[in-house]
Amino acid sequence: MSLYAVASDNGHNEQVVVHGVRYAEGPEESKCGSIEITAGYISRILRCSALSLEAKSDSIGIDLSGFLVMPGLINAHDHLEFALFPRLANPPYRNYIEWGEDIHEKFPDVIAKHRAVPKNLRVWWGGIRNLLCGATTVSHHNPLWPEMQRDDFPVRVVQQYSWAHSPALGGDLRAAHAATRESSPFIVHACEGVDELARKELWSLNRSGLLDARTVIVHGLAIDTAGVELMRKRRVSLIVCPSSNNFLFGELPDMALLGGLENVGLGNDSPLTAEGDLLDEIRFAMRSCGIESHTAYHMVTKFPAAILKLKDGEGTIKVSGVGDLIAIKDNGGNAADRLRTLSMTDVEFVMIKGCVQLASEVILERLSPHTKQGLEPLCIDGTIRWLRAPIKERLQKTKEALGTSEIYLGSRQVSTPV
Known part of the structure; x- marks a missing residue:
């Protein structure tokens, strides 16, 4: 169904x-x-x-x-299984590897608690989190979990894509890239940081023959002028997640530079690092990165549609x-x-x-x-919305798995209306 x-x-x-x-x-x-x-x-x-x-x-x-x-709206980058997690970090970091190692060392109990929730429940909350802010199409960066392929999932999840995590953590990037159809994107985190490791990743991808019109770089914080010229030459697209970059590294994407690329989309990342939902991310990007309103609009509509090679007029x-x-x-x-x-x-x-x-x-x-x-009520920080989802059942199962009566999507508490 x-x-x-x-x-x-x-x-x-x-x-x-x-x-x-x-x-x-x-x-x-x-x-x-x-x-x-x-x-x-x-x-x-x-x-x-x-x-x-x-x-x-x-x-x-x-x-x-x-x-x-x-x-x-189109959320160009999300990790749907992390929707229930709080923000986890002790910044600033130099790169994403430092962040990953640090949170597993400092917050193992929090991570274990949330991973005790079955992934099918967690990704549903990721879908609901996007639905609440008007994101109807979402690009998930990780394997396409079976729940996301269900026709009754709360939002549309991009189905045709190839991916790797990153040059440092991504496994066999060449194989993943080679398996990418011409009509699909190949999505990879890269240049996520402020040090030499982050700066070199784009050039490493280029030497490996992984930069072409299918390639989508996520984050790109460390990309410089030469990197932008290389991406333009290779017709590579970019997705930025400014609030995550600011939280982890204390720096923002240089949109005056990166805006020179043909297609730049906006992603929401996840509550692990982001300011909030996609609308929160849009406001943050406009306020902090100097993005004009008409550009911000395109970054969550026509630009990600082109980047993700969507065909239905999304x-x-x-x-x-x-x-x-x-x-x-x-x-x-x-x-x-x-x-x-x-x-x-x-x-x-x-x-x-x-x-x-x-x-x-x-x-x-x-x-x-x-x-x-089929619509069921959900209360989010006092606001009631009726959603086409089994809210009552999902809430009860999540509470049982977390062992708590309070459930949060990022910083927002959700419950059934009294």
């Missing part, structure tokens, strides 16, 4: 019409109208606020008047594109500028491939009984 099979029980094979909206055509462009989704893909957009699309009698209508609709709202939508209250501002202050509590609606995956209590009242089926 899949996310999209579950959706078929809830109207996915029927026509869905989202109406009364102002929707983002880009970071600064928006129009009013109605969006029709058929079989999970946008089939029509009527750019007129005064009219509604003519719908079939059995279609599902969703009134989102008063909301700004944006494309579902990160856009367009006819024939996949029906991934999120909605926030409309204050008249454009989508890019809203990112400056946007947080998880602002995301009131998430749809993935035409299926409602998240609704605030305000939106829930607008949904038909048919559309509400």
